[in-house]
Amino acid sequence: MTLASSFRTHFILLGILTLAALFLNISMGSVGIPLDAIVDVLLGGDTTKESWQFIVMQYRLPKAITAILCGSGLAVAGLLMQTLFRNPLAGPFVLGLSSGASLGVALLILGAGIAGGFLGTALVNPWSLVGASALGSFLVLLAIVVVTLRVKDTMAILIIGLMFGSVTSAVVAVLSYFSNAELLQKYIFWSFGSLGNVSWQGIGILAACCLTGMLWAIGRSKSLNALLLGENYAKSMGVHLKKNLLILVVITSLLAGSITAFAGPIAFVGLAVPHLTRQFFKTSNHLVLLPAVMLCGSILMLLCDTVAQWPYSEWTLPINAITSLLGAPVVIWLLVRKKRLLF
């Protein structure tokens, strides 16, 4: 019995579910568009109303693709972190990458306000936000790599990530004290996360980062499996620990950093999806788990976005709030039902 055949039905089922979630996500939105019209637009037909075509091709489809990239990327980052830190509560954000991104954005938005009127408003635009959050996570990544090369203990990296989080919230608190309400609102809206603001060009960059990270992660699945026994055993089986640690940190940073840069902080997907996936896949083999969390992450993110988009209404709920509302109870439910959270 090979691995591929023993989980084939699982993957076929998940694949169908992903397609269904994708179609559901595209067909739902503030404007009601008939299903046959959507199919028509997606297949390249031009008989339908032009406004519908615009909505589907320029808004809903990019948003759905962003959801898939974010969901799968964050889930992979979460799985990597849980294995690397031997901690079931680890997620992509424990490294402090989203804190770094938040700090970058906070400094940009709130700092621009303090700098003053015209210059301040001119500085804040979608691309500068992406730039600021990317720079923020990149600087944190650099700090982490430096720490990784110097310390032996992986737990130290975890603690540094937490400290970055504290520093960020402190700086944000100080900045908000001096900022006006409008800019504060702008920052808070960014921190809600948003899948709908990414252009096709943005998606190109995001996809390049996410696919690189995910494929690289699959290439590391053998050493990830060895790490399940602990670092000492992994080393005794020929794993180069330091090199491996560095590669995994870079992969996670690439995934979480690029996603946070384009879609803002999105909580709980990275933490909850690996645990949910383990309920269906009775294996710890990363060669199976990695593709599985990608599909599960995509499905979860597409569903969350469908809910956030609140069909046939003009509301768009913050995606970060939806993932937290869904993710936190899932983790609690797993804990209560299983009486333990294992990775």
Place this chain on the structure above:
Amino acid sequence: MKTQTKLRTLTIEDLSIGYAHRKQQKVIAEQLTFSCHQGELIAIVGANGIGKSTLLRTLSGMQDALDGNISILETPMKQLNALEIASHISVVLTEPPASKNLYVSELITLGRQPYTNWMGRLSEKDHQAVELAMTQTETIDLAQQKCYELSDGQLQRVFLARALAQDTPIIILDEPTTHLDIYHQAYVFKLLKRLASEMGKTIVFATHDINLAIQLCDKMLVLTPETHHFDTPCRLIEQHCFDSLFPEDTIQFDTKTGRFNMKN
């Protein structure tokens, strides 16, 4: 002169072990010299903190030696890369698996890692090695259980199976009988003895169970604060090597029975 014809698997010369921190060295034991051969069961005994675990970690390549040489199958360890060491030495440590969610079959199969491709694809030979390891340790019935469901004794057998699946001429174990009941202690010792004599493996382990070790082992390394002795248990007893192992006012070694006794 039977031992001379046997293959020498592990040679230790003038070895200093300990920890190097910046420019300071903390030497735990030094000038260790001994050699192990194919088919030998070797126990390392000594008081707590004397350096048994440090020695085992150094021998298995997890930490660097401060000075001296270790040769594996006559090749200096420094010339071997991590993967080559992994195909010569497998270990059983005192730590539990990091992920308790692992299935027993998955854990044992991980032992094949040094031989598989980047995907970890198992060949027919790999499957056979895993099956043999499970048969020898009687862990086939546990295959579909998860690690957190196992008792200490079962878990120890599973880890032994993983080391066997790694199919190395040398196996190093750190206190393999700690936390085990007396049945499992004897079970593990007898299994180790059988693996050494029947499969020709060199098995080196640290233990506090000196009485059982004296009965079963081919050779013993006795570490004391001043020096070390390496010989067969009988000759070690004749040379009164065990007498200086612990402070004599509490327990005393009885040369006639080969056991430690409480001193009244």
